[in-house]
Amino acid sequence: MRNRQATNLLFELSQLGRRAARYPACDVPARSLAEMLPTELLAEQSPDLPELTEPDVIRHFTNLSTLNMSVDTHFYPLGSCTMKYNPKRHERLASLPGLIDLHPYQDEASQQGMLAILFELQEMLGEIAGLPAVSLQPAAGAHGEMTALLTAAAYFQDRGEQRTKVLFPQSAHGTNPASAAIAGFECVQLKGRADGFVDLDELRDNLDDKTAVFMITNPNTLGLFERDIAKIAHLLHDVGGLVYIDGANMNAILGITRPGDFGGDMMHYNVHKTFTGPHGSGGPGAGPIAVRDFLANYLPGPIVSRTQSGGADRFQLTTPPKSIGRVRSQFGNVGILLRGYLYLRTLGADGLKAVSEQAVLNANYLRAKLADVLPVPHGERCMHEFVASAEKSKSERGITALDIAKRLLDFGYYAPTVYFPQIVQEALMIEPTETESQQTLDAFADTIRTILNESSEFLHNAPHDTPISRPDEVKAGRQLVLRWKR
Amino acid sequence: MLKTVGVKSVDELFDQIPRELRLDRPLHLPPPLSEIELEAHLRDLASQNVGASGRVSFLGGGIYDHFVPAAVDAIAGRSEFYTAYTPYQAEASQGSLQAFFEYQTLICELTGMDVSNASLYEGASAMVEAVLMAMRVTQRRGKVVVLGSVHPEYRDTLTTYVRHLGCEIIVVPTPHGTADPSDVARQIDDRTAAVIVQHPNFFGCLESPREIFTVAKQRGALSISVFDPISLGVLRRPAEDGADIAVAEGQSLGIPLQYGGPYLGILACRQEFVRQMPGRLVGETVDRHGKRCFVLTLGTREQHIRRERATSNVCTNQGLLALRATVYLSLLGPRGLHEVAELSCQKSHYAAEQLAEVSGLELAFGGPFFKEFVVRSRGNAAEVARRARTAGFDIGPALNRFPALAVEFGSSANEWLLVAVTESRTKNQIDNLANALRK
Numbered sequence: 060m061r062n063r064q065a066t067n068l069l070f071e072l073s074q075l076g077r078r079a080a081r082y083p084a085c086d087v088p089a090r091s092l093a094e095m096l097p098t099e100l101l102a103e104q105s106p107d108l109p110e111l112t113e114p115d116v117i118r119h120f121t122n123l124s125t126l127n128m129s130v131d132t133h134f135y136p137l138g139s140c141t142m143k144y145n146p147k148r149h150e151r152l153a154s155l156p157g158l159i160d161l162h163p164y165q166d167e168a169s170q171q172g173m174l175a176i177l178f179e180l181q182e183m184l185g186e187i188a189g190l191p192a193v194s195l196q197p198a199a200g201a202h203g204e205m206t207a208l209l210t211a212a213a214y215f216q217d218r219g220e221q222r223t224k225v226l227f228p229q230s231a232h233g234t235n236p237a238s239a240a241i242a243g244f245e246c247v248q249l250k251g252r253a254d255g256f257v258d259l260d261e262l263r264d265n266l267d268d269k270t271a272v273f274m275i276t277n278p279n280t281l282g283l284f285e286r287d288i289a290k291i292a293h294l295l296h297d298v299g300g301l302v303y304i305d306g307a308n309m310n311a312i313l314g315i316t317r318p319g320d321f322g323g324d325m326m327h328y329n330v331h332k333t334f335t336g337p338h339g340s341g342g343p344g345a346g347p348i349a350v351r352d353f354l355a356n357y358l359p360g361p362i363v364s365r366t367q368s369g370g371a372d373r374f375q376l377t378t379p380p381k382s383i384g385r386v387r388s389q390f391g392n393v394g395i396l397l398r399g400y401l402y403l404r405t406l407g408a409d410g411l412k413a414v415s416e417q418a419v420l421n422a423n424y425l426r427a428k429l430a431d432v433l434p435v436p437h438g439e440r441c442m443h444e445f446v447a448s449a450e451k452s453k454s455e456r457g458i459t460a461l462d463i464a465k466r467l468l469d470f471g472y473y474a475p476t477v478y479f480p481q482i483v484q485e486a487l488m489i490e491p492t493e494t495e496s497q498q499t500l501d502a503f504a505d506t507i508r509t510i511l512n513e514s515s516e517f518l519h520n521a522p523h524d525t526p527i528s529r530p531d532e533v534k535a536g537r538q539l540v541l542r543w544k545r
Numbered sequence: 546m547l548k549t550v551g552v553k554s555v556d557e558l559f560d561q562i563p564r565e566l567r568l569d570r571p572l573h574l575p576p577p578l579s580e581i582e583l584e585a586h587l588r589d590l591a592s593q594n595v596g597a598s599g600r601v602s603f604l605g606g607g608i609y610d611h612f613v614p615a616a617v618d619a620i621a622g623r624s625e626f627y628t629a630y631t632p633y634q635a636e637a638s639q640g641s642l643q644a645f646f647e648y649q650t651l652i653c654e655l656t657g658m659d660v661s662n663a664s665l666y667e668g669a670s671a672m673v674e675a676v677l678m679a680m681r682v683t684q685r686r687g688k689v690v691v692l693g694s695v696h697p698e699y700r701d702t703l704t705t706y707v708r709h710l711g712c713e714i715i716v717v718p719t720p721h722g723t724a725d726p727s728d729v730a731r732q733i734d735d736r737t738a739a740v741i742v743q744h745p746n747f748f749g750c751l752e753s754p755r756e757i758f759t760v761a762k763q764r765g766a767l768s769i770s771v772f773d774p775i776s777l778g779v780l781r782r783p784a785e786d787g788a789d790i791a792v793a794e795g796q797s798l799g800i801p802l803q804y805g806g807p808y809l810g811i812l813a814c815r816q817e818f819v820r821q822m823p824g825r826l827v828g829e830t831v832d833r834h835g836k837r838c839f840v841l842t843l844g845t846r847e848q849h850i851r852r853e854r855a856t857s858n859v860c861t862n863q864g865l866l867a868l869r870a871t872v873y874l875s876l877l878g879p880r881g882l883h884e885v886a887e888l889s890c891q892k893s894h895y896a897a898e899q900l901a902e903v904s905g906l907e908l909a910f911g912g913p914f915f916k917e918f919v920v921r922s923r924g925n926a927a928e929v930a931r932r933a934r935t936a937g938f939d940i941g942p943a944l945n946r947f948p949a950l951a952v953e954f955g956s957s958a959n960e961w962l963l964v965a966v967t968e969s970r971t972k973n974q975i976d977n978l979a980n981a982l983r984k
Contacts, residue, residue, distance in 0.1 A: 087895035127640035157591030164942035172593030198666035237848035237858035243709035339865030340641035343807030384705035389805030407577030535830035
């Protein structure tokens with residue numbers, strides 16, 4: 060049933076003289092280009108783009124789309140990414156005229172409805188975090204991390220403190236150290252305890268008056284709540300440092316506990332994970348940050364503020380007095396922020412708490428269903444995700460985490476995150492999310508059992524039923540072909 | 546399910562969170578809304594805004610009301626694209642991977658550069674990533690030379706990112722709308738990591754990139770071109786101007802205005818710098834059966850492997866927007882792109898002529914421009930914009946909106962207003978705008 064012709068590259072499909080988009084004739088008195096533009100700046104010819112009709116283009120991309128797995132078509136238990144269902148109402152409403160067609164530089168009076176939404180979103184995100192000051196500007200989680208670290212740096216500098224170090228556990232997302240490096244900090248990685256939690260003694264030994272920030276994901280990347288988080292925060296605060304919460308795993312704790320209440324001073328959200336901005340094949344995301352009051356003056360602008368005049372609310376864009384400056388142009392990834400707003404308005408407080416309860420129940424259920432074949436080395440129960448190990452199946456049958464991941468694709472399941480975090484051998488990080496049914500989880504668990512009974516040789520060559528078989532990644536890296544050429 | 550887990554209640558699952566850290570009250574959030582109520586609420590809020598469908602837009606400043614063909618929305622609305630994530634499992638993600646490979650190719654064709662990454666957040670951060678890249682390539686961190694005609698928000702973003710590096714940012718003044726290449730040349734020395742030229746620049750004017758980039762090359766600095774993708778339907782490509790890295794805001798390529806984002810950061814460069822590039826790259830390879838396929842490649846540059854030594858902290862990028870740009874450019878082809886560029890150029894020149902005839906208005910700068918220009922109002926530019934709005938037109942932004950320009954140009958920034966004209970505008974609309982301002 061696959062249309063292989065239509066999925067040739069655009070450039071191979073191109074036929075001289077074809078075109079899709081047509082534009083009206085010029086209705087102003089036309090001049091020659093040379094009259095308007097200096098000839099030495101003109102192109103000799105238009106770029107060599109493919110020439111296609113609209114049906115060519117639509118058939119090409121529609122067929123390409125069918126080569127993807129996605130949340131709308133498949134269970135997508137990609138750990139740490141919170142691949143939950145994205146309600147269709149968000150797509151319709153975020154595209155309303157008056158929202159989708161607003162220019163970032165139009166006058167404030169004509170964008171009051173938009174500013175009201177963004178203001179309310181700031182308030183809601185502050186409340187969920189327990190950290191009152193919010194910047195919606197960062198475009199993704201990593202961008203939020205960097206923004207918060209620059210905010211902290213400005214705060215310390217303002218206080219005349221020379222703090223140069225950012226600490227994080229070994230199990231941290233790679234973005235944590237990368238963001239710290241961009242923000243100009245020295246990175247200190249902590250080994251942690253064998254059970255995956257922070258080693259308080261090790262932490263204490265690494266803290267001093269040069270410590271700026273400890274970055275921690277909580278629940279951590281093993282899907283476990285860091286029980287000592289309050290003690291950790293005390294240790295940091297005792298030396299004058301700050302605690303950053305990587306909010307990638309917020310889906311576990313919405314309305315149950317708040318980063319600000321367990322000692323965090325700053326955090327980012329991943330609106331595309333927790334609050335259903337669709338993941339878009341790798342973005343766009345939105346990574347708003349929430350911080351404590353005393354950091355508010357350093358946040359990037361613009362922030363939406365509210366004043367009341369004559370009983371009516373007026374909203375303005377303002378820049379905090381000691382702002383670090385912008386981290387991007389314009390306001391932020393508003394299209395994704397809007398979807399987050401719609402999600403929160405749909406759920407309310409009880410609904411949001413129910414999300415985390417169901418997410419944690421689903422994860423624990425799947426964990427229990429798989430415990431005998433894919434044991435979880437850490438913890439008795441998990442939060443919203445768990446990291447199982449295929450070490451047993453590897454040593455007994457030669458079946459690796461990668462084999463399982465690849466074979467799952469044949470059965471119509473996207474693969475879990477594999478080989479992360481590295482503190483678990485043959486790691487499979489599984490996050491079912493709250494939007495999957497018990498029937499889906501049962502079928503997935505049955506499939507894992509089926510796979511583990513297959514021959515390892517057969518599995519090493521999996522997947523067998525996908526549009527392509529395992530790609531040669533070494534060749535891709537050695538003989539770089541990053542564009543099509545004639 | 547609880548029985549399988551071995552707990553009596555869902556609450557028990559949260560036992561690992563110490564009691565004293567638990568929230569003992571409901572979150573203070575507005576009450577939940579059904580879909581019908583939510584839609585009514587949003588329609589009410591949206592009706593308090595006036596967008597490009599409510600007023601005729603002549604707004605510019607890097608974000609433009611170019612026409613978005615329906616086919617772009619149709620493809621970007623395929624949920625197999627928009628509900629998938631980063632294509633780490635290539636076997637189940639060939640759709641996105643091939644689209645990104647095509648995107649990279651289209652950006653290379655557009656710019657003349659050798660390689661493009663698979664997207665960054667938006668224009669300003671893409672420009673900063675280019676600067677950080679130039680610092681790694683040149684091993685120089687002392688100085689960056691940037692023209693005063695580069696988008697003020699991009700310059701602000703650059704300052705935010707590199708302040709702590711002790712890097713000197715030299716802003717070359719552009720009092721007449723463009724920089725004098727010899728003024729730029731004087732600033733480029735052996736400490737300079739990069740020279741940044743936006744062309745067409747923030748004021749719409751055309752710079753002399755080739756002359757500036759030639760000097761940069763002689764002195765070992767990298768040349769960063771900030772371009773307008775649409776302009777490349779008529780203007781020479783950044784590679785031919787001598788750019789080492791070309792970056793852009795890709796919003797014009799089929800992406801709606803949506804109040805500031807999500808947009809598309811474009812970054813392309815010369816082949817020799819590929820290992821210093823930020824962001825994801827898609828490469829071609831073969832599968833076990835020798836069939837052509839596409840994978841994410843050179844991951845060893847990236848944060849998930851290289852951590853603090855990564856070329857960038859970027860993880861999630863702007864995949865869906867890169868897809869939109871890919872579809873847009875496929876629909877236009879070479880002739881479509883040329884027509885959009887030429888129509889925008891013709892209409893903006895007509896508009897400039899009409900507005901210059903309005904008493905009290907004049908063109909701020911005399912030099913050539915592409916699709917956008919600055920008008921000067923003797924008096925207050927904000928008042929001119931207000932009068933336009935009353936008549937149903939949006940023009941701007943007023944340049945005093947940008948703190949950097951208010952500092953650099955002093956009170957004259959209060960008199961200046963950008964006007965952008967795309968292929969979507971008609972002669973009638975332009976005439977009506979001019980008439981409205983005559984009154």
